[in-house]
Amino acid sequence: MTITIIGAGAIGGVLGAYLARAGDEVVFCDTAEDHVNKINLNGLTIEGPDETFNVKCAAYTPPQLIKKNQSLELIFLCVKAQHTEKALSPFLPLLTSTSQVVSFQNGLCEREILKLIGAERTIGCFVNFSADYLEPGKILYGGVASLYLGELDGQVSERIMSLKDKLQVWGPAQVTDNIWGFLWGKMSYAGLLYATALVDETMATVVEKYELRDMLMELCSEILEIADKEGVVPLGFDDWEPNLIYPRKERNNKKLDAGLKKLAERMANNKKTKSGIWRDLAIRKRQTEVDAQLVPILEIGKIHKVEMKLLAALVEAIKEIENGNRKMSWQNLYDLQKIYKSLPHEIRRI
Numbered sequence: 365m366t367i368t369i370i371g372a373g374a375i376g377g378v379l380g381a382y383l384a385r386a387g388d389e390v391v392f393c394d395t396a397e398d399h400v401n402k403i404n405l406n407g408l409t410i411e412g413p414d415e416t417f418n419v420k421c422a423a424y425t426p427p428q429l430i431k432k433n434q435s436l437e438l439i440f441l442c443v444k445a446q447h448t449e450k451a452l453s454p455f456l457p458l459l460t461s462t463s464q465v466v467s468f469q470n471g472l473c474e475r476e477i478l479k480l481i482g483a484e485r486t487i488g489c490f491v492n493f494s495a496d497y498l499e500p501g502k503i504l505y506g507g508v509a510s511l512y513l514g515e516l517d518g519q520v521s522e523r524i525m526s527l528k529d530k531l532q533v534w535g536p537a538q539v540t541d542n543i544w545g546f547l548w549g550k551m552s553y554a555g556l557l558y559a560t561a562l563v564d565e566t567m568a569t570v571v572e573k574y575e576l577r578d579m580l581m582e583l584c585s586e587i588l589e590i591a592d593k594e595g596v597v598p599l600g601f602d603d604w605e606p607n608l609i610y611p612r613k614e615r616n617n618k619k620l621d622a623g624l625k626k627l628a629e630r631m632a633n634n635k636k637t638k639s640g641i642w643r644d645l646a647i648r649k650r651q652t653e654v655d656a657q658l659v660p661i662l663e664i665g666k667i668h669k670v671e672m673k674l675l676a677a678l679v680e681a682i683k684e685i686e687n688g689n690r691k692m693s694w695q696n697l698y699d700l701q702k703i704y705k706s707l708p709h710e711i712r713r714i
């Protein structure tokens with residue numbers, strides 16, 4: 365079955381390249397014409413921690429692929445969260461009743477995808493390996509990390525087992541019966557990642573900054589509280605353990621500090637030392653995924669009547685950096701610290 369990768373950037377490029385190298389038929393589709401042209405001309409190059417390799421594959425822009433008018437059975441959707449609907453919609457007429465669309469994205473994009481194509485054709489995926497689009501035809505790959513596939517209803521179906529098997533050529537892909545748990549777990553981690561992007565430092569440097577730790581963990585707790593209200597049990601991965609952070613009253617600071625030390629070490633040792641959010645703001649000078657990732661959590665929070673002062677301030681600060689009305693600096697984190705210190709005592713470090 366041909367795998368169509370919509371969004372042949374960092375994540376889509378890496379997965380597609382491994383699959384193509386192993387002999388799968390992979391078709392890349394991306395709006396960046398220079399990237400598409402380069403792939404067609406010279407192939408796609410992956411610069412990984414252990415090897416650099418190049419694969420030859422067909423690449424198309426969305427209008428070119430639509431023009432081919434061939435049905436698409438398996439789509440890996442690897443665009444930024446805010447492009448989900450725009451990227452998938454043009455292909456709806458090419459889907460069949462058995463097509464599968466797998467969301468290799470951060471955020472709760474599956475909620476949006478299922479509205480477009482129905483839950484039966486939507487497959488969830490939690491992805492935590494790191495990669496960066498370097499230039500047309502070239503992707504930096506940070507190496508393997510957690511990747512879990514899951515049906516939205518928790519079923520362990522044959523189709524996700526076979527997808528998991530297919531992905532072994534990339535690395536240790538796994539299957540979960542709680543994909544929402546992973547997606548919300550990643551969202552709590554995303555709170556931390558967005559905060560690290562408020563300053564032009566590595567993620568590890570911010571995580572190691574002990575005096576900011578309580579504030580950062582409260583920021584993540586705000587997100588975890590919403591997951592809790594939604595009836596989801598957030599899951600941990602790669603030295604990130606939501607259950608050490610929330611419920612607040614059960615927080616074990618000793619274990620949490622040990623976990624964050626390991627996380628900072630992992631971050632420092634990765635080829636990608638700053639987040640994709642930082643890269644969007646500092647290098648690519650474009651909007652982050654904040655409107656499609658953190659803003660929906662604020663909205664769900666409103667439904668549950670939970671005030672998220674830190675998350676709201678973080679969203680505002682990120683948007684100000686996006687718009688050029690704020691610079692990256694430590695002061696941004698200390699501004700959040702001020703808000704944290706004004707929170708009721710019972711919320712602060714227990």
Ligand SMILES: NC(=O)C1=CN([C@@H]2O[C@H](COP(=O)(O)OP(=O)(O)OC[C@H]3O[C@@H](n4cnc5c(N)ncnc54)[C@H](OP(=O)(O)O)[C@@H]3O)[C@@H](O)[C@H]2O)C=CC1
Pocket residue numbers: 370371372373374375376393394395396399426442443444445447450451452468469470471491492493494495496497640653
């Ligand atoms: N990179 C990472 O390390 C990680 C990323 N993720 C998540 O993976 C998802 C993908 O991110 P990432 O790979 O980094 O993003 P990239 O920007 O590297 O890749 C996305 C690609 O999709 C293209 N694109 C945009 N709109 C469309 C469209 N309508 N149709 C087809 N292609 C389109 C983009 O072009 P253009 O740039 O011109 O817009 C870009 O080339 C995100 O949700 C991210 O949060 C998760 C874990 C780690």
Ligand SMILES: CC(C)(CO)C(=O)C(=O)O
Pocket residue numbers: 470492493494495557636638639640641
């Ligand atoms: C840091 C990373 C790669 C997750 O590990 C990520 O999700 C990002 O860059 O946004």
